[in-house]
Amino acid sequence: MTLNRNVTRCLLVVLSCAMHLHSSVAAERPNIVFILADDLGYGDVKAFGGDKCKVDTPHFDQLCAEGMKFTDAHVTDSVCVPSRTSIMTGRYAFRFGKAEQGGPWGFTGLRFPESQHTLGDMFRSGGYATGYVGKWHLGTRMTTRDGKIQGPENTDFTQPIQIGPSDYGFDKCFFLPGSLDMFPYAYIRGKQWQGKVTAQKGWSAFNRVGPAAEDFVDTEVLSTxxxxxxxxxxxxxxxxxxxxLFVALTAPHTPTSPESEFRGKSRIGIYGDFVMNADACIGRIRKQLADAGIAENTLVMVASDHGPGHYSGRRLQATANQMQEMEKDGHFSAGPWRGYKFSAFEGGLRIPFATVWPGVINPGGVSDALIGLNDLMATWADIAGIQLSSSQGPDSSSFLSVLQQPDQSHRRSLVIRGTRSDAFRDGDWKLILGPGSGSSGQFFTEPRSEDAWKKAIKVFGRNPKNHKELEDATFVQLYNLKNDPAETTDVSVGNQNRMKSMLADYQKLIRDGRSTPGAPLSNDRDVKAFRPPAFVWKQ
Structure with a gap:
C-alpha cells in the first residue's frame, strides 16, 4: 500500500508540473527561433568540449548558462541533406523515396514532394508567421531556358525559381540553395534570384567554380x-x-571564410576563427530579439546539423585528416567522441544542443536525456499548442517535459546513420549494423566501410548469402556508451541476445513506417537494416 501511495504521489507531482507548463505555454505562445550551425562539432563549443575545446564560444556558452544544454542530443544522419530532412519533416530520411532529379551541388532537385508536411506547414497551420534564412540544401525546382533538368548551363537566373522554401510553409525566406562551397553562389529572396548571376566564382576548400552573383562574397554570408x-x-x-524563424548558418562548414574582424581571433587558426564567427551569430540574433523587446517571450534553440568534417582545419584547402593537427594542440572538434562527419560513430552524430526560454526553463540546466533533432517538430507542436495528425511527424517525439525537468528521460531508442551503415540506440547501448566506421569516400573515418566488410567476410569464412546471415555478430558492432563512451570495445559476441533484440526492434521500426504510437505507415521505398557494399553478395 505504501508503494502504491508513493507511486500515486509521484504521478500527481509530474501531472501538476506538466499542467503548469502547458498552462504557461497556452497563456502566451512564444516566438521560436532555431539556429542551426553547419558541421559544428560537439567539442567546438566550450560548454560541451570543456578542456578539449581551445576556441572561445561565449554566446553558445551563455545560452547554456541561461537555459539548458543537452549532452546526449543527436542528429539522425551524419551528413547534411538527410539530417536536415529529418529536422524539417519529423520523419527519418531513410523512409523517403528517390529525390527529384536535379543538377550538381546547389542545383539539386527537391528532396521530398511539395505535399510533404514540414515545420513551416505546421507553424503556419497553428497561426504562426514563418521565416527561413540561410542554407536550404533540401532541393529546389529552378526555371531553365530549355525546359530540361536544372544545372549550371541552362538555369535562367533572370526568372523566379518554381519551388522553394515558400512552397513548404515559409511566408518569408532568404536563402542559399546549397552549402557555401556549392554553386550557384547567389541568394534567393522568396523565389527571386538576388543580383546579376553572371559571374563564375569558386572558393578555397574545393575550388568548385560555378555560377555566382557578381556581388556575392563568401566572407559576407554570415553577416548577411x-x-x-x-x-x-x-x-x-x-x-x-x-x-x-529557422536560421541555417553556413559555418564552420567549408569554405573556411570568416568575416575580416574574426581573422586571427582564435588560438587555433582560421578554423577557430570561423567557429567564433558562427558563435557571434548566436549573440547577434539574440541581441536583435532583445532590441525588438521580445526576448522574454522567445524560445531560442541552437544546434548543429552533424559532427565536424576532418578535412577542415588550418589550411583553407580541404585536406583529409587535417583536423588531427588541431587535436595535437589540444582542440578536439568531435569532443571526447570517436569519428567525424559521415561516420556512424558518436563524433559524427552527437551534437551540441542548447535552449533558452525565459521564465520556463531554469538557468544552468543539464539534461542527459537521449533526443534526436527529429523530435523538434513534436516538441514545438506541444509548445505552440498545435495538434499533429497521426501521419505527421511519425518519428518525432516531444521532449517538452524535459525542458521543465531536465532529469527526466525521453526516448528509449533512436535511429542514427552514417553514410554507409545504420546505428540503433537503445538506452546506453548502441548497435552499428555493419563493420567499420560506416563511412567511405575521400573523407572517411577509419576503418573505411569497404575495408572492414572485406575483413569481416574473411572472419566469417565466406560471403554471406542473404540479409539474414548479416545478423551474425561478425557483421555488427555493439557498444555500451555508459561504460565505453569512446566506442573502443565491440561487445557483440558476448551479448548476442541484446544484439538480436535491438536488431528486431529496429526492423519493426522500419516495417511500421513510424517510431511513434499510431497505425502503421508505409515507407516510400524498400528499406533494409543493413547496407553492405555490392561485393558482399558476390559468391
Whole structure:
C-alpha cells in the first residue's frame, strides 16, 4: 500500500508540473527561433568540449548558462541533406523515396514532394508567421531556358525559381540553395534570384567554380544572414502573431571564410576563427530579439546539423585528416567522441544542443536525456499548442517535459546513420549494423566501410548469402556508451541476445513506417537494416 501511495504521489507531482507548463505555454505562445550551425562539432563549443575545446564560444556558452544544454542530443544522419530532412519533416530520411532529379551541388532537385508536411506547414497551420534564412540544401525546382533538368548551363537566373522554401510553409525566406562551397553562389529572396548571376566564382576548400552573383562574397554570408534574421525579427515584433524563424548558418562548414574582424581571433587558426564567427551569430540574433523587446517571450534553440568534417582545419584547402593537427594542440572538434562527419560513430552524430526560454526553463540546466533533432517538430507542436495528425511527424517525439525537468528521460531508442551503415540506440547501448566506421569516400573515418566488410567476410569464412546471415555478430558492432563512451570495445559476441533484440526492434521500426504510437505507415521505398557494399553478395 505504501508503494502504491508513493507511486500515486509521484504521478500527481509530474501531472501538476506538466499542467503548469502547458498552462504557461497556452497563456502566451512564444516566438521560436532555431539556429542551426553547419558541421559544428560537439567539442567546438566550450560548454560541451570543456578542456578539449581551445576556441572561445561565449554566446553558445551563455545560452547554456541561461537555459539548458543537452549532452546526449543527436542528429539522425551524419551528413547534411538527410539530417536536415529529418529536422524539417519529423520523419527519418531513410523512409523517403528517390529525390527529384536535379543538377550538381546547389542545383539539386527537391528532396521530398511539395505535399510533404514540414515545420513551416505546421507553424503556419497553428497561426504562426514563418521565416527561413540561410542554407536550404533540401532541393529546389529552378526555371531553365530549355525546359530540361536544372544545372549550371541552362538555369535562367533572370526568372523566379518554381519551388522553394515558400512552397513548404515559409511566408518569408532568404536563402542559399546549397552549402557555401556549392554553386550557384547567389541568394534567393522568396523565389527571386538576388543580383546579376553572371559571374563564375569558386572558393578555397574545393575550388568548385560555378555560377555566382557578381556581388556575392563568401566572407559576407554570415553577416548577411544575421541582418536578414534581424529584419524578420523586427518586422514581426510589430505584430501580435507569434513567429517561427529557422536560421541555417553556413559555418564552420567549408569554405573556411570568416568575416575580416574574426581573422586571427582564435588560438587555433582560421578554423577557430570561423567557429567564433558562427558563435557571434548566436549573440547577434539574440541581441536583435532583445532590441525588438521580445526576448522574454522567445524560445531560442541552437544546434548543429552533424559532427565536424576532418578535412577542415588550418589550411583553407580541404585536406583529409587535417583536423588531427588541431587535436595535437589540444582542440578536439568531435569532443571526447570517436569519428567525424559521415561516420556512424558518436563524433559524427552527437551534437551540441542548447535552449533558452525565459521564465520556463531554469538557468544552468543539464539534461542527459537521449533526443534526436527529429523530435523538434513534436516538441514545438506541444509548445505552440498545435495538434499533429497521426501521419505527421511519425518519428518525432516531444521532449517538452524535459525542458521543465531536465532529469527526466525521453526516448528509449533512436535511429542514427552514417553514410554507409545504420546505428540503433537503445538506452546506453548502441548497435552499428555493419563493420567499420560506416563511412567511405575521400573523407572517411577509419576503418573505411569497404575495408572492414572485406575483413569481416574473411572472419566469417565466406560471403554471406542473404540479409539474414548479416545478423551474425561478425557483421555488427555493439557498444555500451555508459561504460565505453569512446566506442573502443565491440561487445557483440558476448551479448548476442541484446544484439538480436535491438536488431528486431529496429526492423519493426522500419516495417511500421513510424517510431511513434499510431497505425502503421508505409515507407516510400524498400528499406533494409543493413547496407553492405555490392561485393558482399558476390559468391
Amino acid at each position: 544572414f544575421c541582418k536578414e534574421a534581424g529584419s524578420f525579427i523586427h518586422s514581426q515584433a510589430k505584430h501580435p502573431k507569434p513567429f517561427f
